[in-house]
Amino acid sequence: xxxxxxxxxxxxxxxxxxxxxxxxxxxxxxxxxxxxxxxxxxxxxxxxxxxxxxxxxxxxxxxxxxxxxxxxxxxxxxxxxxxxxxxxxxxxxxxxxxxxxxxxxxxxxxxxxxxxxxxxxxxxxxxxxxxxxxxxxxxxxxxxx
Amino acid sequence: xxxxxxxxxxxxxxxxxxxxxxxxxxxxxxxxxxxxxxxxxxxxxxxxxxxxxxxxxxxxxxxxxxxxxxxxxxxxxxxx
Numbered sequence: 280x281x282x283x284x285x286x287x288x289x290x291x292x293x294x295x296x297x298x299x300x301x302x303x304x305x306x307x308x309x310x311x312x313x314x315x316x317x318x319x320x321x322x323x324x325x326x327x328x329x330x331x332x333x334x335x336x337x338x339x340x341x342x343x344x345x346x347x348x349x350x351x352x353x354x355x356x357x358x359x360x361x362x363x364x365x366x367x368x369x370x371x372x373x374x375x376x377x378x379x380x381x382x383x384x385x386x387x388x389x390x391x392x393x394x395x396x397x398x399x400x401x402x403x404x405x406x407x408x409x410x411x412x413x414x415x416x417x418x419x420x421x422x423x424x
Numbered sequence: 425x426x427x428x429x430x431x432x433x434x435x436x437x438x439x440x441x442x443x444x445x446x447x448x449x450x451x452x453x454x455x456x457x458x459x460x461x462x463x464x465x466x467x468x469x470x471x472x473x474x475x476x477x478x479x480x481x482x483x484x485x486x487x488x489x490x491x492x493x494x495x496x497x498x499x500x501x502x503x504x
Contacts, residue, residue, distance in 0.1 A: 294495040294496075294498040294499050294502075295495075295499050297495055298492070298495050298496065298499060300426070301426035301492065302426075304426040304427045304430070304442055304443065305426055305427070305429070305430040307427075307442045308427050308430040308431050308434065308438075308442060309430055311438070312431070
């Protein structure tokens, strides 16, 4: 249990121990938040990579879809686990972000399929960034929570 | 209070795990802090799981910051 060993609250050693314990607890809470922010950032990168890869190599959709879903599922699990340290408002925002990102992913996929020429381009990268934007916002918001 | 100072709100299970105390001991301390007006409790759900979130009030934040400042003064004065 995290409590100072000494009973005299005014002694420097007790004060020092109390400060150390407070800092340890603060670090533990912040560490969980770090996982949440990292999860959101990784998700943003994965989404960009997924859309750009599909734009560059559309014939490989069948090969990337299952690994892509597994990676996305794992990241969402990390967000769910590390979201225990997040306030309820941020957890609600997470749900909205996932929804918004899914919609933007669909838009990005449709644009790469029907509008963009096949192959890698700057436009493919920019459109690939669309579904990542909500998760970048989530990482920023979690950092401020 | 150090855990609550580090986040907008923290729920019961995470507080318990972070502080490494039992449910009953934590509940007792949270009840005392709530009676003193230092924290608020908000009940909600994450999916189907009920959760109780605890957050510092303005008064609680000020009291904790003052406590930390006092501890630092004690430590600094012992060092000089």
